[in-house]
Amino acid sequence: MVCAKCAEGAPSAPAMRPGPRPKTRQARTLHGEVGFARTVWECPQCRSSRAMVDEELGLGPHAAWTARARKKVAWEVAQTSFDQARRNLEHQAELQVSAAECARVAQEEGGLLAGLQRRRERAWAAPGDPQSPAAGPEYPSERLVLQADATAVLTVAGEEHKMVWCATGFALEDRQSKQGSERPLIVRRRYAAHGGDFDDFGERMKALANRLGARRAQKVAFVADGAPCLWRWAAENLPHGSELIQDYWHVCEHLHGVARELYGEEEGRRRGEAWARTLRDSRVQEVLDALRHEHRRRRGRLRERVEEEIRYLEAGRGRMDYARLEREGWPIGSGAIEGTCKHLVKQRFNLTGARWRRRNIEPVLALRLSMFNEEWEQDWRADQLRAA
Numbered sequence: 001m002v003c004a005k006c007a008e009g010a011p012s013a014p015a016m017r018p019g020p021r022p023k024t025r026q027a028r029t030l031h032g033e034v035g036f037a038r039t040v041w042e043c044p045q046c047r048s049s050r051a052m053v054d055e056e057l058g059l060g061p062h063a064a065w066t067a068r069a070r071k072k073v074a075w076e077v078a079q080t081s082f083d084q085a086r087r088n089l090e091h092q093a094e095l096q097v098s099a100a101e102c103a104r105v106a107q108e109e110g111g112l113l114a115g116l117q118r119r120r121e122r123a124w125a126a127p128g129d130p131q132s133p134a135a136g137p138e139y140p141s142e143r144l145v146l147q148a149d150a151t152a153v154l155t156v157a158g159e160e161h162k163m164v165w166c167a168t169g170f171a172l173e174d175r176q177s178k179q180g181s182e183r184p185l186i187v188r189r190r191y192a193a194h195g196g197d198f199d200d201f202g203e204r205m206k207a208l209a210n211r212l213g214a215r216r217a218q219k220v221a222f223v224a225d226g227a228p229c230l231w232r233w234a235a236e237n238l239p240h241g242s243e244l245i246q247d248y249w250h251v252c253e254h255l256h257g258v259a260r261e262l263y264g265e266e267e268g269r270r271r272g273e274a275w276a277r278t279l280r281d282s283r284v285q286e287v288l289d290a291l292r293h294e295h296r297r298r299r300g301r302l303r304e305r306v307e308e309e310i311r312y313l314e315a316g317r318g319r320m321d322y323a324r325l326e327r328e329g330w331p332i333g334s335g336a337i338e339g340t341c342k343h344l345v346k347q348r349f350n351l352t353g354a355r356w357r358r359r360n361i362e363p364v365l366a367l368r369l370s371m372f373n374e375e376w377e378q379d380w381r382a383d384q385l386r387a388a
Helices: 052-057 067-077 082-093 099-125 198-211 228-237 248-263 265-280 284-297 300-319 322-327 335-349 358-372 382-387
Strands: 023-029 032-038 143-153 162-171 175-178 181-186 190-194 219-224 243-246
Touching: 023 052, 023 067, 032 052, 067 082, 067 099, 067 358, 082 099, 099 198, 099 358, 143 198, 143 335, 162 198, 162 335, 162 358, 190 198, 190 335, 190 358, 198 228, 219 228, 219 335, 228 243, 243 248, 243 300, 248 265, 248 284, 248 300, 265 284, 265 322, 284 300, 335 358
Parallel strands: 143 219, 219 243
Antiparallel strands: 023 032, 143 162, 162 190, 175 181
């Protein structure tokens, strides 16, 4: 066994030698805390050392937990609060760990996974060239659907509520009807999320799109609400001719809201439903004409309110051809991303009484992304984590 450190950039490296006597070490395992003696190999040139047993157990130079124990703790803290994770581990695995230790494992291991995920995303987002071709998709999509939105995470006093951006993508052919439900079942999809600025999240969305075959897909559709930054990103990063779809149900909420303000609760509900049906038939102009008629009749605050709604519809009318989109099989609602915000983010971060520091969001989010993207086992291989 040669010294890997000395071998870097050198034609040959000295052989490591076993120490004169075994050295003892303590480690926390799934079976409790154990002490053991192992042989430590040393390099006569640079004095670095290796213990094969430590490497097999996933024990770093100063680590107190084996890799399997950390993995078990991380799995729990990715799903529930640190204190509840502590109780679960004690009950299910007879593993004695404090809530503070759960939090520390989440930060350390989540940080490693975040780094690993970021490197993968950079590879998928890279444009490629003849010498270094772009990374191929994880699986091809003939018609690819991407959806994006943001959700808030409650933070501690002194730190504003933090927005977490989320995206999900799936092939339209992987969306199947579900018995007893109008909402289809998506049998395979992938996710991206980020608690930082939108530009960084945009790179992660680009990686997600390429991961799912956006470069080779026959058609790509992007579904979102009315956030201008999302439409700018789609126009700049998706293939030419992609379908941009403004969430139908979000537009309906706008129409119902302005109808109630104009006509009162009962008549407003009736008018709102009529406008929604007209909108679904791709007759956006008729809704605009009705609102412009009201705009001429109203004064003061209501006039301003109607004018605001007219601007909203005008800005998005090119993304509201719902009748054609439904005929072609595209989703006109953003239910997939709303479910992503709920299950990926809110179920963990918005537990009763939870308040987060912004710096602690990303590591736990990385743990959850690893689970949701079905990468948990490959991400937790000791060699990958050591390389992270």
